[in-house]
Amino acid sequence: MTARPPAVPEATEYDLVVRSRRTVTSGGERAAAVAVRGGRIAALHGYTAPLTAAEDVDLRDLALLPGLVDTHVHVNEPGRTHWEGFATATRAAAAGGVTMIVDMPLNALPPTVDVPALDAKLNAAAGRCHVDVAFWGGAVPGNVKDLRPLHDRGVLGFKCFLSPSGVDEFPPLRPHEVRRAMEEIAAFDGLLLVHAEDPALLGDPGGPTYRHFLDSRPGAAERSAVEQVIALARETGARTHVLHISSADCLEPLAAAQADGVPVTAETCPHYLTLTAEEVPERDTSYKCCPPIRSAANRDRLWDGLARGVLSCVVSDHSPSTADLKVPDFAAAWGGVASLQVGLAAVWTEASRRGHGLADVARWMAAGPAALAGLPGKGAIEPGADADLVAFDPGAAVPVEAGRLHHRNPVTPYHGRTLRGAVLTTWLRGRPADGEPHGEFVFGER
Known part of the structure; x- marks a missing residue:
């Protein structure tokens, strides 16, 4: 994985962008940039799209699940x-x-x-x-x-x-x-x-x-x-x-x-x-x-x-x-x-x-x-879902x-x-899950 600085640090649009040529969506694998804001997936862009973010991670040919x-x-x-x-x-x-x-x-x-x-x-x-x-x-x-x-x-x-x-x-x-x-x-x-x-x-x-x-x-x-x-x-x-x-x-x-x-x-x-x-x-x-x-x-x-x-x-x-x-x-x-x-x-x-x-x-x-x-907010890379993402070396x-x-x-x-197959990074709602615990309880909707 390589990290690239945001193009315009003082005008950050997203909290996190994760790019992969092997982004796994419900429609199959595609090259994409997954843009995260407020713990959720805000948008899927083209892999090379110019985006501004506090952190921009490029997985290249590693998979994003x-x-x-x-x-x-x-x-x-x-x-x-x-x-x-x-x-x-x-x-x-x-x-x-x-x-x-x-x-x-x-x-x-x-x-x-x-x-x-x-x-x-x-x-x-x-x-x-x-x-x-x-x-x-x-x-x-x-x-x-x-x-x-x-x-x-x-x-x-x-x-x-x-x-x-x-x-x-x-x-x-x-x-x-x-x-x-x-x-x-x-x-x-x-x-x-x-x-x-x-x-x-x-x-x-x-x-x-x-x-x-x-x-x-x-x-x-x-x-x-x-x-x-x-x-x-x-x-x-x-x-x-x-x-x-x-x-x-x-x-x-x-x-x-x-x-x-x-x-x-x-x-x-x-x-x-x-x-x-x-x-x-x-x-x-x-x-x-x-x-x-x-x-x-x-x-x-x-x-x-x-x-x-x-x-x-x-x-x-x-x-x-x-x-x-x-x-x-x-x-x-x-x-x-x-x-x-x-x-x-x-x-x-x-x-x-x-x-x-x-x-x-x-x-x-x-x-x-x-x-x-x-x-409904889990288990998929799609706009509106929680930004739960996995960098994976297959x-x-x-x-x-x-x-x-x-x-x-x-x-x-x-x-x-x-x-x-190796898990390299796991993000929970856009934050790495390898530090202090920040998991939340999820209850069924009634």
Whole structure:
């Protein structure tokens, strides 16, 4: 990157101009100068346009991406801040080109299942965020009465589990409870997010290896749960989003439901698109997550579902823990992958190998999640949007060292891998996001 002084310093028109011959907009890559004023994108000009600005940055042939939006992040604060907290998670996000996260209602203590719990989370996060943060609420047994108050306070939607969540304070919903939550959420046009695995088809790993663990959570459990969710969404009309699809067997019922107009969408995650069961080291439980990483053939089918639009988002499901909980036994270890900082590079590494471009990645990791969460000012380089921008070197080789990542605990399955693509600078509303935290809370419009 090179910086050029403004042509007329005493008559500054913009706060910041960022130029790139590879500016990624919703229409694809183009040469452009992105002009920023007051934290928003004021205009897109030609790459060589003579503009006056307090700062003018020329990326030349490096790419300029919209800031990524990650709608699936477990920050865990308050209560389990030793697993992850707002300061560390959002610093990792900024370093990875993510300028907006939406925090999951678990594994914080208390979980975000009522307004007082949301207030506790806001107090814990205040002044600590390096990127903008919004919040999901939780749908658990007995809290239907709390859903509308949480919605009115600005949570973007509600997450539930159909199978045990892994923490006792966030129990799953039974089918009749899912229906009741959907009816309530549909009444105020909210959004329900579902961890979809059918508990009747889940088993005990029965042994310590990855194969034991994988066999205990078959793709059939995901498909069965997805089919149940689709039927309830069709019946109630509730907008419904299926989280972290790992089994490609779910694509057929999802595609059919979407074609029928059922209001159901779905996401997948970098680890399902880049890692495979065949390569999981025998005792490396950093790979353990629920649902599990599956075969290379399954991975290929997920990419096809993403290309066809059946899957509309790629988000991290960043779910870290302390290293001692990742004991070298797949039956007992905590299930969660830590990848917030490396998700963009991981997806770009595999996407570019498969012939996809940066515009595809931006659609999956910025525009798609922003649309899901109802965040019209995020996830795009266009006039009026927040000036959330990422300078990205798509050709750089980046070795991953867990101890050098910014999330709290140095555990990730990407340790030792070399990924393609480096984030050079992240701007949050026109300001670099690598200094003092200036992230803001974002609430849903009511």
